Amino acid sequence: MLFMAYCGVAIEVGNYGGGYHYYDLSDETLVLFRKMCYVATVLYCPMALLVKIALLSIIIRIFSPYKNRILFIYVFLGALCIYYIIAEIVKIRMCDPVPAYWKQDDPNASCLDQRAALIADSVISVVSDLLILILPLPLTWSLQMSRNKKLRVIGMLSAGGLATAFSIYRLILVLRDGSSPDMTIVFTCVIMSGNAEGGVGLICACLPSLNIIITKMRNHSYKSRYYEQHASSVQLSRVRGNTNKGISQSEPENNGLTSDESHLISYAGAVERSHMGPRGGIHKTVDVEQTIEMVDGTESEPRRSNL
Template identity: 30%
Template sequence: MWNSTGPDSNRSPPPGVVPDFNNPEDVVWTINVVVMAIRDALVTAFFIIRIYAKISINPKILLEDYTCAIAYFFIILYTATIFTMAHYGEGYHAWEIRLPEYYQLLKWLYASTVIYCPAAFFTKATILLLMARVFAVEERISKAIHIFIWALLVAYIPLQVIKTVVCIPISSLWDPTVRDVHCINQRKVFFCDVSLAILTDLIVLLVPIPLTWRLRMPLRKKIKILVLLSAGGVATAVTVFRTYKVAQFLDSGDLTADFVVIDILT
């Protein structure tokens, strides 16, 4: 990862390239900012629509309403860290960012990795709780979904702790003056993270299919529901591709430009 040999690693320009600190090349900076702005706008729009629908149809606050609000908070917070990283140079070549800005970027990169877990958990918990309510007539299925949510929480808590204290002292991730550093194998941490994401995405995608087929409704409605649920397959495909990009990023020679793709896929 970025501190494999200290925060100053992965900053050497290619042979013959002279860094331009005053006018760095816009590799993917604009794309990053535009995509994040659109994502924030869409997430906020859907969140407002959900609140409006909730107030109009059933004002009673349910558990999934709380998890949805918490998920929205962490998603916006995660995007805020990306905007901050862009402010410090994410999207430019690492060798065209001055050291003070580069160290600040690494600090916010660490913050984004810490925020990712709760954002992912509460988003999936919301989807699963809605699923449990839709299939509440199947008591065993609904109970199994709730058990899975608790299992998911149990899986995410140690992962969150590990990602938070991946290096001791934590400041060694962005401060090259820190000595006596002890780090966990960050490659394994990354792949544990993405493996959990793929597994849970697959479960969220596949579980509703047989349950929907058993519902007493016209075939046309069943197909419509399955088509909507199949959209979750896109999320799974994105997660798999993100895993591939993470594997490349771990050996990146241009961290600040290469990480943008992972930001967008997240």
């Protein structure tokens, strides 16, 4: 919802002079433009925080058995929450009084340095996105699976780090043009880069669940084709007078969720094991011996059974 609201604000910024030079716009249009910029500034912090929480929670859920390594992610996540809460309060009170942010005609008003706030946001975004990109590398490489599967899992879990490119672009933009008076162009680019960063992060956060849906649909389609072909073969055998009553029925193999990569992705998507097909693991046959003591004190012969 926050991302959709941020996208809506980006559209409104374009309707109120975004992308035009400030000297080509009227004072009324500039006031409306600054109002939209204020709304975008306030929405950015909770949107960015929730996207990063979604990406980091996938890594935490997959590698939860590695307590010592996951502890660092929890500490990092807590630091992000503290920063974005403080940054949100600062941005809400960027000017005192608040309407001075877009009116800019009150001689008694005082405003904080917006360029410094944008630089801080950009630096935190670059650092956090780089960590999201790098964190799955050592965690996944320690798993017992083939190199190709490791690379596929790393690629999926690190996809959220692609937002780093937009964070770096925004940081360069703010450092280079943050003091420019032509903020109708500069701030529009800042909003669009934040829009791209949030969109890429949300898409990457949905990849594990999307993989589960695609795998289930593929397995369902495969089973449907199998049973249709099997039913048609049974009908054909009856027409030909086939008297063979022993028709072998075998279930199609569940190829979708038995690999290590699929198990990791399914675990990230919170899929129950009961819906993941046959269980894996180690199976062992155990001999159980039972001795029954009768009332008269005699013992019956021991019985053995295999479990």
